Amino acid sequence: MAKLTQLERLCEKKGLKMTDQRRIIARVISNAEDHPDVETVYRRATEIDPRISIATVYRSLKLFEDANILVRHDFGEGRARYEETGEHHEHLIDIESGEVIEFVDAELEALKERVAARLGYDLIDHRLELYGRKRRD
Amino acid sequence: MAKLTQLERLCEKKGLKMTDQRRIIARVISNAEDHPDVETVYRRATEIDPRISIATVYRSLKLFEDANILVRHDFGEGRARYEETGEHHEHLIDIESGEVIEFVDAELEALKERVAARLGYDLIDHRLELYGRKRRD
DNA sequence: GTACATGCAAAGGGTTTGCAAACGG
DNA sequence: CCGTTTGCAAACCCTTTGCATGTAC
Numbered sequence: 233m234a235k236l237t238q239l240e241r242l243c244e245k246k247g248l249k250m251t252d253q254r255r256i257i258a259r260v261i262s263n264a265e266d267h268p269d270v271e272t273v274y275r276r277a278t279e280i281d282p283r284i285s286i287a288t289v290y291r292s293l294k295l296f297e298d299a300n301i302l303v304r305h306d307f308g309e310g311r312a313r314y315e316e317t318g319e320h321h322e323h324l325i326d327i328e329s330g331e332v333i334e335f336v337d338a339e340l341e342a343l344k345e346r347v348a349a350r351l352g353y354d355l356i357d358h359r360l361e362l363y364g365r366k367r368r369d
Numbered sequence: 370m371a372k373l374t375q376l377e378r379l380c381e382k383k384g385l386k387m388t389d390q391r392r393i394i395a396r397v398i399s400n401a402e403d404h405p406d407v408e409t410v411y412r413r414a415t416e417i418d419p420r421i422s423i424a425t426v427y428r429s430l431k432l433f434e435d436a437n438i439l440v441r442h443d444f445g446e447g448r449a450r451y452e453e454t455g456e457h458h459e460h461l462i463d464i465e466s467g468e469v470i471e472f473v474d475a476e477l478e479a480l481k482e483r484v485a486a487r488l489g490y491d492l493i494d495h496r497l498e499l500y501g502r503k504r505r506d
Numbered sequence: 507g508t509a510c511a512t513g514c515a516a517a518g519g520g521t522t523t524g525c526a527a528a529c530g531g
Numbered sequence: 532c533c534g535t536t537t538g539c540a541a542a543c544c545c546t547t548t549g550c551a552t553g554t555a556c
Contacts (some may be wrong), residue, residue, distance in 0.1 A: 249530055251536065270465030270520080285538045290521065292506055296466055306445045308496065310546095311520060324485060337484050340477075347474050348461060351556095352372050353501030356464055359445065362481055386555055388511060407545080427546060431509095440522045447521090448545060 237262040239301060239316060246299050252283050253277075257292045258301075267305060267313040267323075267332050307332075307361060324362040374399040376453060383436050390414075390421050395427045395438075400483060404442060404450040404460075404469050444469075444498060461499040 236244075239258040245252055260276045261268070268276070274289045293314055296302040305313045307325060320341075321334040340360070348355035376395040379389055397413045398405070405413070410427045430451055433439040442450045444462060457478075458471040477497070485492035 249535065251530070277543075283538090287522080287539080288537060294522095305444070308443050324488055324490060326490070333488060335484065335488060337480070340480055340484065343474070343477055343480060344497075347472065347477065348499050348501045349504075351461055351470060351472060351501070352504050353461060353463070354500070354504050355499055355501050356473055357500040358498060359500075360481075361495060362485050362490070363494040363496075364485045364488070364492050367486075367489050367491050388555070390512075411555095420513090424514080424547080425512060483519065 237313075241294075242301055243296070243299070246301070248295065248299065253288050254292050254295075256280050256284065257289060258296070261302060261314060261316055264315070267315045269309075269311045269313045273314065306314075313320065322360045322362070324364055327363050327365055345348070379438055380436070383438070385432065385436065389418065390425050391429050391432075393417050393421065394426060395433070398433075398439060398451060398453055401452070402453045404444075404446050406446075406450045408448070410451065425467070425478045459499070461501055464500050464502055466503075 237259050240250065240255055243254065243258055248254065255324060256277050257273060260280070262275055264273075264276075270286070270289055270293060273293065274284070274286050277284045277289060287331050293304070293312075297304050297314070300317055303317050305315065305323070308315060308321070319336070321336045322340070324333040324335060325331070326333065335345040344358055344360075345355050370410050376399040376452060377387065377392055380391065380395055383389065383479065394410060397410050397417070401410075401413075405453050407423070407426055407430065410430065411421070411423050414426060415419045430439060430441070430449075434451070436443050437454055439451050440454050442452065442460070444460070456473070458473045459477070461470040461472060462468070481495055481497075482492050
């Protein structure tokens with residue numbers, strides 16, 4: 233097999249038992265430029281090695297998520313999407329193409345903390361998605 | 370039956386055929402202080418009149434949603450929650466009690482428009498939820 | 507009266523799980 | 532080796548749907 237991906241190394245460092253299936257799934261996510269759903273990860277994984285079942289994809293993705301190696305997103309489509317854990321960012325979803333654009337906005341980050349504080353809460357987590365249409369003018 | 374709720378009047382104004390089931394479902398939502406899920410609406414409705422099936426609850430809620438009488442929320446729990454359409458607001462979810470607190474923040478509203486614009490998009494919709502823990506100090 | 511709404515139960519999509527066989531460290 | 536992981540298929544949860552019956556306007 234080719235050289236290890238960043239994600240595979242991370243898995244080993246966390247002490248996860250690395251099976252061929254997990255390596256391939258980690259590799260698929262590593263190489264993904266998009267935010268693939270489970271079915272898509274499964275498809276890409278079986279292209280590399282057909283000996284992978286959808287159950288293993290579900291189990292591995294959850295394992296990686298619990299190990300903070302992956303982040304699961306729920307964009308309200310009734311199925312989960314995954315991406316590699318990285319710097320914090322928000323998502324804007326193009327409602328015409330489905331494309332997901334990542335962005336960060338310092339003001340927004342500060343503001344949600346302030347809002348939670350104003351309500352008497354410590355902010356533990358949040359969810360922010362913008363849905364927009366590309367401007368043509 | 371008791372006097373009509375605001376929601377029932379709204380349904381009639383929109384020309385919806387008002388069956389007993391729809392009246393009761395509208396009434397349940399009208400009286401709800403929380404953001405009930407379908408199962409909860411069903412339970413409360415059947416307490417008033419057991420002749421209501423879960424299928425009708427699903428159908429009526431969707432009907433009301435399409436008529437902009439209700440808003441459906443997906444707080445990432447794998448099931449929908451509903452509330453009466455009203456002034457725009459966001460939600461903060463207490464991760465310990467599950468309680469949902471509504472809030473508005475003008476700055477936040479303006480900011481998300483600006484962010485979308487910066488990325489070259491017209492903002493069509495958005496989703497913002499804060500998850501927090503009540504501060505005790 | 508007639509088009510529409512309902513109840514029931516079956517089907518649907520995404521996800522999880524029990525079990526015996528295969529496997530990693 | 533031995534506990535963990537896998538594949539398979541069945542089970543799960545929430546939601547939708549086909550069909551015969553019942554009902555609002």
